[in-house]
Amino acid sequence: MNQLVTTLLVIGGGPGGYVAAIRAGQLGIPTILVEAGQLGGTCLNIGCIPSKALIHAAEEFEKAGHYAADSPLGPSPLGISAAAPSIDVTRTVGWKDGIVKRLTGGVGALLKKNDVQVVNGFARILDGKTVEVKRTDGEVQRIRCEHLLLAAGSEAVELPFMPFGGNVVSSTEALSPQTIPKQLVVVGAGYIGLELGTAYRKLGAEVTVVEAADRILPAYDAELTKPVAASLKRLGIDLRLSSSVLGLNAGVRVQQANGEEIVLSTDRVLVAVGRRPRAGGWGLESLQLDMNGRAVKIDDQCRTSMRNVWAIGDLAGEPMLAHRAMAQGEMVAEIISGKRRHFTPAAMPAVCFTDPEVVVVGMVPGEAEAAGIDAIKAHFPFAANGRAMTIESTDGFVRVVARRDNHLILGWQAVGRGVSELSTAFSHSIELGATLEDVGGTIHAHPTLGEAVQEAALRALGHALHI
């Protein structure tokens, strides 16, 4: 049998795996990366990037509709009028695929540039140092390695009584629609369900979102999600909270909070009830690693319970975020090269690309309280921000949480159009250990949404200038 020997073997070419491989290559570590599908993993192919492309297209289409003579909102206050827009979804998906192709191609080029050998095929672990790959070309390849990095990612959770297939789709299929359904039922009001549900609504579908909890985006606090809930209502999305899906017959059977059972007629059902680590089907069990539920248990260096076997990204559990996987991958490569590193970020940013967007970095007020920290919080509304007015988007606010005793910033939250870009400033200030005075004393360019960041810090200090 054909056998390869290497120092580092990475299973999975997603953002965790490919970054680890690139960094290892830079550091001169002989590296092989095994990927069964396309390079880039969930993020580039069926996650972050395609969803943002689709959301952008949907936003543009909806905006064009506002200029149409028959817009339900009446004539545009900007004085623009145009003919009613139409959309060719096939071309939209083609455009999105073009972006994905450019990015995944870029990943391949970067791996090549850094002397990483990519093996296309499905890996199966034999032991902690040996992996067998069933290559796409049919050959079986055995690879022996000194270090094994597990980066197999995650998969969409399926509802047992409503499996994927036919008109029941996961986010993967929802990101490559051939048509826009007339009616769409979204199961789950987490960030995936709301992002895609909103996009489909803007593309013209009648959207109903069914959520078992009593609120949307259960991971965020009510103050943050309120503007999102208001926007869903404005867009005409039918939100059914405290309701559980029972199954699919003629339509989606839903049990409402009052116990009453109703049937929602629909052309397509998007099940977005969460993702889980891809821990089965590739021999992972044979390693008998310590697990944390379905996730592989790791320490602050991404070491598993087996020496020289490492795990990163979604496979290692929550939070399942591409940027976390990338940072972990980079770190593992550096540790293998002999550097001393630990995964100890001060904060992990999380962004939700709903309309409006939600950003959370560091501690929310409730977390600070739970940690027994005497904290202060302050928020600055975009309604008092000039730039927000000029882009017709005054919903939302920036909120800061800081220690009362020494004013160390513990967390930032924001909700509003375009606030995802503020996550950079938020992460910088927390990671650098900034205090409220640091941010309050930094000149922020005028007129920008970022001024709300400075003003929130000033407000926490008791002397905001523009409110």
Place this chain on the structure above:
Amino acid sequence: MGIHVIKMPDLGEGIAEVEVVAWHVKPGDTVKEDQVLADVMTDKATVEIPSPVHGIVTSLGGKLGEAMAVGAELIRIEVEGAGNHTGDASANTTAARQQVANPVPAKAPAQSTAGTAEEFPPITVAQPETVVTTVTSAETAAPAQAAPSRPAPAYTQSGGSSAPAHHGRAPGEKPLAAPAVRQRAWDMGIELQFVTGSGPAGRISHADLDAHVSRGQQKAAEGDRRYAVLEGEQAMPVIGMRRKIAEKMAEAKRRIPHFTYVEEIDVTELEALRVQLNARYAGQRPKLTLLPLIMRAVVLAIRKYPSVNARFDDDANIVTTYNPVHLGIAAQTDAGLMVPVVRNAEARDPWSAAAEVARLADAARTGKALREELSGSTITITSLGALGGIVTTPVINRPEVAIVGVNRIVDKPVILNGAMVARKTMNLSSSFDHRVIDGMVAAEFIQTIRGYLECPATLFVE
């Protein structure tokens, strides 16, 4: 502008004098409402005096370590508005006037650094909930308000104890450093938790890392310090708790003609019983040490010799013996020796006594013991456990007349029934007030205790 005077509060139980053990402010300081001004101490409890008002301290009523009368002027604060003080001629108590013999001249507010302070918002220090009782001045019964949910717009000079800590982290707190500093520390093999941060909020900079490294090198370069010639001395004022202990000890030794009686006890069987009891009730009852069993023996011996369970008022020449046994248990705390009291020890079985001793010792150590729990004993036991030595000469807890000292247990060869066997033995070193306890009584008292301890079944049969 008015003057607000805070008087020494009445801390209860007929206490006439209170000692100032710490000043947290000085004249010229700006104080906020609820800010702690001073710590004062009565016989056993330390109390924080918070400010009921916002203002500038103009004078302090007493020096550190000074015993002040209840009702005396503790501090003067200049406040916005009327204040509560209309002039020295008003109804201040005599005691108060005596204490304000030399009020420190008030600094003009303009001289304080309030100008620069305005650039910084107030920084409040969280009050840990575990601190000793906090009271407001008896006269100004302002309710202690929770700190405002965000800094009040008024500015204050951040100085003294309210200044932000630039170094030193609470246990478990993560060191604060930028990613580049963290990475450099890893590369250098330095644990950031040991590095002092000089930046705001204790942030560790590259310069702090360098300083940490050069300190380490300096230490290494200094060479062999074991035989170095040392210079310097430390003078510590004996105040507060330490002074109380000093006074009590001196008075006990000065007034009481002690005599100390030492007897060896064979505790082999007692130890065996204790081990057995602990095994039998493992998980159900508190673990027994020897102390609760000794306490029981003392209680039983007192029934036969009640005269040792007494207090001698040597000014009035009255000896009072007591029916209940309020057993003082000497305990070491960070602040010094304390004697929490197990009340009615005669009514407690060994487990109940053990639990009460543990509770009281903990309360004494954390400063939460009540006054009543630290006074009123009728006889005292002092035990240092494994540190007990072979013989001690305990000092009587005046006005009591006896103290039983417990020494450590040793394995010893003993002649028993003509054969040499290994036994566990322990000495009791006990002191008595020879003015009221005769040698005979003391000896019989200790021999009775010995009888109970050497035949432990008698501890449980009446």
